[in-house]
Amino acid sequence: xxxxxxxxxxxxxxxxxxxxxxxxxxxxxxxxxxxxxxxxxxxxxxxxxxxxxxxxxxxxxxxxxxxxxxxxxxxxxxxxxxxxxxxxxxxxxxxxxxxxxxxxxxxxxxxxxxxxxxxxxxxxxxxxxxxxxxxxxxxxxxxxxxxxxxxxxxxxxxxxxxxxxxxxxxxxxxxxxxxxxxxxxxxxxxxxxxxxxxxxxxxxxxxxxxxxxxxxxxxxxxxxxxxxxxxxxxxxxxxxxxxxxxxxxxxxxxxxxxxxxxxxxxxxxxxxxxxxxxxxxxxxxxxxxxxxxxxxxxxxxxxxxxxxxxxxxxxxxxxxxxxxxxxxxxxxxxxxxxxxxxxx
Amino acid sequence: xxxxxxxxxxxxxxxxxxxxxxxxxxxxxxxxxxxxxxxxxxxxxxxxxxxxxxxxxxxxxxxxxxxxxxxxxxxxxxxxxxxxxxxxxxxxxxxxxxxxxxxxxxxxxxxxxxxxxxxxxxxxxxxxxxxxxxxxxxxxxxxxxxxxxxxxxxxxxxxxxxxxxxxxxxxxxxxxxxxxxxxxxxxxxxxxxxxxxxxxxxxxxxxxxxxxxxxxxxxxxxxxxxxxxxxxxxxxxxxxxxxxxxxxxxxxxxxxxxxxxxxxxxxxxxxxxxxxxxxxxxxxxxxxxxxxxxxxxxxxxxxxxxxxxxxxxxxxxxxxxxxxxxxxxxxxxxxxxxxxxxxxxxxxxxxxxxxxxxxxxxxxxxxxxxx
Numbered sequence: 001x002x003x004x005x006x007x008x009x010x011x012x013x014x015x016x017x018x019x020x021x022x023x024x025x026x027x028x029x030x031x032x033x034x035x036x037x038x039x040x041x042x043x044x045x046x047x048x049x050x051x052x053x054x055x056x057x058x059x060x061x062x063x064x065x066x067x068x069x070x071x072x073x074x075x076x077x078x079x080x081x082x083x084x085x086x087x088x089x090x091x092x093x094x095x096x097x098x099x100x101x102x103x104x105x106x107x108x109x110x111x112x113x114x115x116x117x118x119x120x121x122x123x124x125x126x127x128x129x130x131x132x133x134x135x136x137x138x139x140x141x142x143x144x145x146x147x148x149x150x151x152x153x154x155x156x157x158x159x160x161x162x163x164x165x166x167x168x169x170x171x172x173x174x175x176x177x178x179x180x181x182x183x184x185x186x187x188x189x190x191x192x193x194x195x196x197x198x199x200x201x202x203x204x205x206x207x208x209x210x211x212x213x214x215x216x217x218x219x220x221x222x223x224x225x226x227x228x229x230x231x232x233x234x235x236x237x238x239x240x241x242x243x244x245x246x247x248x249x250x251x252x253x254x255x256x257x258x259x260x261x262x263x264x265x266x267x268x269x270x271x272x273x274x275x276x277x278x279x280x281x282x283x284x285x286x287x288x289x290x291x292x293x294x295x296x297x298x299x300x301x302x303x304x305x306x307x308x309x310x311x312x313x314x315x316x317x318x319x320x321x322x323x324x325x326x327x328x329x330x331x332x333x334x335x336x337x338x339x340x341x342x343x344x
Numbered sequence: 345x346x347x348x349x350x351x352x353x354x355x356x357x358x359x360x361x362x363x364x365x366x367x368x369x370x371x372x373x374x375x376x377x378x379x380x381x382x383x384x385x386x387x388x389x390x391x392x393x394x395x396x397x398x399x400x401x402x403x404x405x406x407x408x409x410x411x412x413x414x415x416x417x418x419x420x421x422x423x424x425x426x427x428x429x430x431x432x433x434x435x436x437x438x439x440x441x442x443x444x445x446x447x448x449x450x451x452x453x454x455x456x457x458x459x460x461x462x463x464x465x466x467x468x469x470x471x472x473x474x475x476x477x478x479x480x481x482x483x484x485x486x487x488x489x490x491x492x493x494x495x496x497x498x499x500x501x502x503x504x505x506x507x508x509x510x511x512x513x514x515x516x517x518x519x520x521x522x523x524x525x526x527x528x529x530x531x532x533x534x535x536x537x538x539x540x541x542x543x544x545x546x547x548x549x550x551x552x553x554x555x556x557x558x559x560x561x562x563x564x565x566x567x568x569x570x571x572x573x574x575x576x577x578x579x580x581x582x583x584x585x586x587x588x589x590x591x592x593x594x595x596x597x598x599x600x601x602x603x604x605x606x607x608x609x610x611x612x613x614x615x616x617x618x619x620x621x622x623x624x625x626x627x628x629x630x631x632x633x634x635x636x637x638x639x640x641x642x643x644x645x646x647x648x649x650x651x652x653x654x655x656x657x658x659x660x661x662x663x664x665x666x667x668x669x670x671x672x673x674x675x676x677x678x679x680x681x682x683x684x685x686x687x688x689x690x691x692x693x694x695x696x697x698x699x700x701x702x703x704x705x706x707x708x709x710x711x712x713x714x715x
Contacts, residue, residue: 010624013633013643022696031694032452038434067430096431099398100422102450103369109400110427124452126694130430132444135437328692332362332446 023126024059024327031062031327034125035134037079038069038096042180043256044131045075050263051134053084053146055127060325063087065122069094077236081148081263087120102128127329139262140281140336144321148263150241158238167208167227172313174201174301175246175266177257178213178230185253187219189291193252193271195223196294200301210246212239213257240264245314248304252291258284265318269304270339271297277338287342299344361392362689365433366449368399372506373561374581375451377409381588382454384415384466386447389691396420398428403505405561412468412565412588457602457636457697459587463688465605468588470569474562478554478570481563482535485552492673493533493552494526494666495568495586498577498597502541511599511614511651514578516543518656522577523551525660530667532572537564537582565589572673573666577659579603593701594666596659599651600637601630601703608669609701612654612662612709616640619648621715626705658709665704 024031035052039045049066056064066079067089079088089097100110104123117123139145150158167173176194179185194209201207202225211222215230222228232238243249243257244264251258251270261268262282272278272286280286285307287300366383370376380397387395394417399406401421410416420428435441459465470478487493498519501508523534527550536545538555545553554564565585568574574586578597586593586604593604595611603611613635616624629635634644640651706713 010618010628010632010634011643012631013636013639014631022694024694036430036433038431044436094431096429096434098427098429099367100369100400100427102367102452104450104452105370105372105375107371108369109402109422110425125450126453128448128450128453130433130445130448132433132435132437132439132441133446133448137437328694330690331693332690334690 022327024062024325027061029061031056031059031127032121032125033059033062033064033127033129034102034122035064035066035129036096036131037066038131040071040075041256042074043259045071046078046256046259046263047136047139048129048131048134049078049082049085050139050146050148050259051136052129053082054139054142054144055129055329056084057144057146057321058142058325058329059327063120065089065120065125067091067097069096074236080151081237081240082146083149084146089117089122133332135333135335136281137279137335138333140279140339141334142336143326144323145265145281146263147265147318147320148240148244148260149320150237150244154234154237155241158232158234158241161232161234161238162229162242165227165229165232167210167229169314171207172205172247172311172315173208173210173227173245174248174250175210175212175243175257175261176226176250176252177243177255178211178217178219179253179255180214181217183217183253183255186291190252191220191223193291193294193297194226196297197250197301198223198225199294200298200305201225204302205305207247209250210242212242212249213255244317247308247311247315250301258282266315267304267308269300269342272341275341275343279335279337280339281336282339285340285342296344300342303342361394362390362446363394363396363444364447364449365396365398365445366454367451368397369451371400371402372581373403373405374584376403376406377581377584377588378456378459379449379451379454380409380413380416381466381468381584382456382459382462383449384413384468385459385462385464386449386454386691387415388464388466389462389688391689394418398422404559408559408561412470412562413466414469415466453694455697456584457699458695460605460700461695461698465587465590467590468565468569468585470562470566474560475566477560478563478566481554482552482567487533487535487550487552491531491533491550492572493535493550493567493570494573494575494663495564495571495591496523496526496534496536496575496577497538497580497582499580500538500542502543503539504541512579512597514597514653516545518659519577520545520548521656522575522659522663523548526575526663527551529660530663532667534575535567535571537567537585538580572670573609575663575666576603578653592666592670594662596662597654599635599640601635601699602637602697604701607700607702610662610666610669610704611701612658612704613706614651614653615706615710615713616644617650617652623652623706623713624649626703626707630703654706655710658706661709662704 063086069091211228249261249268268284289296368379499512533550568585569589576583592608
């Protein structure tokens, strides 16, 4: 007697793969992305974290796990501004993960100490990102860019502090990134350029120039029209909040804060030494000018103000790009488009 | 990492090779071979690439397998508890350091089901000394050089280091009967591969037993390379050699649907029985993905599902069908068909698992199923 069971009574495991779709297409078969965030500098760490999120956002359904060693407060804040990160593995020292932890067999020679590693299937990534793969020049190439998002419970406190410091809420402002204390940059030239920038921003438009960045960086006396908010409470979160509300970010000397602007979808204007193409991503522009070239700087500022006319007040919170994901990651990634030069 | 505007942003073949590190973390023969084939085939998608094999030197066959993989540029063997940490690759993307890596392939990425998705599978190369040894053994055993042969393998519980596996181990009586069937009914010859602990076969004209020779994986690979097809009577690692040479496979008593990579290959699964002993139609198994390697052992078995082995007559039907499908290969020691060189420089990842082979439904081979 031929005996056939009832097929309808048998559960469907089609989503278990791997014969259905590539990982990332269906919720039951999320793409597992694992990124090693091993940079020790703020800008390097930001780039790696943003890259990891960009990779995760290549998929409709993905889980992103990141690892970092012991890092300072500024770096440690970054993952908490990236809600696309599913889980962050943190070490108490500078150590990193043995490659054998990605042995998913029962015979693994070395096993991760935490059972959670295996419960979350961290041993079975579909994509693994090492520092040498997370190239900042690729960041502009992702179809769905990464977005930073401030923890909601911090915003009201920061907002209150900003208002108490006198920043007008009914008009736009321009954030100016100040390099870190130990950065090598022309401090006098910086201050002079800042003073020149007030001519356009404050003088013509009545808007404030707001300093963000390292509060311990010593600057000469600030010109009128410049508000220094570098010492707001809540550290990186507050600085990121101010940048997120700016009409655009002005960078007179290289800083990591440009990546915050990128992650907040805030346009930026960067002073460049030359007119060489740059892969810097985001809604940004470059202007080739020395710190002393005030005429060119002000022309660039006027152009930038014209370009950002959609933002007459504080910038609204950037929305997460909800376009369908490509559900694929190009390996290796290709560089994104060059940033645009403003020429006069 | 500095935001310098220097460095070459392109990772094109004109600038530097794509560096791929494959974590070949497997202690089992089949997985290790498949990781090698996957990584080699993955590399072939790039015009200029370097493939680094990270592996543990814990099994005697590993160096021999790597030696047959022509796409390996560098090997990083690890002894005992040695390891390399991710920190070793902590260099800026634009760094001139030789520690830079463009792609890491983990075991979970190098799935066997994904092998047929790659545009071109690499071919292993058997060292001439092993090839010569095989031809000498072939002649010495009195095998007819003008007559085709298939390679036969199945799993026995005697394999050192791995132990018994109730779903995969079979008694040698069926393999002996199948050997006679191939020789006497299908007109071929049979070469068995495996390990010396396997049960001895009786003397059979047209049969050569390479399993008797210890640590002879390369000689066995030479046999696979020249075979008409690989006849696997129960799931076991050596089958993984066949795709490395583009050789079609007939899998019997299979527990999963994957394994072969060519359209002229066949998989015949073990009968899946529900808790009442009713056979689940193979179409349902495929549609509901019941035979994917994890569903049955981790979920269905606990619910009372179980496997029942293929019968000898089913295996004979598979061998006969395989002979028909490989009619083009009647010759003796086949020449190797070269792998096609792909030439893209970027790949879209991850790829889906696909099936190019035929699932030989047990509904067909055994229509009169009885509980």
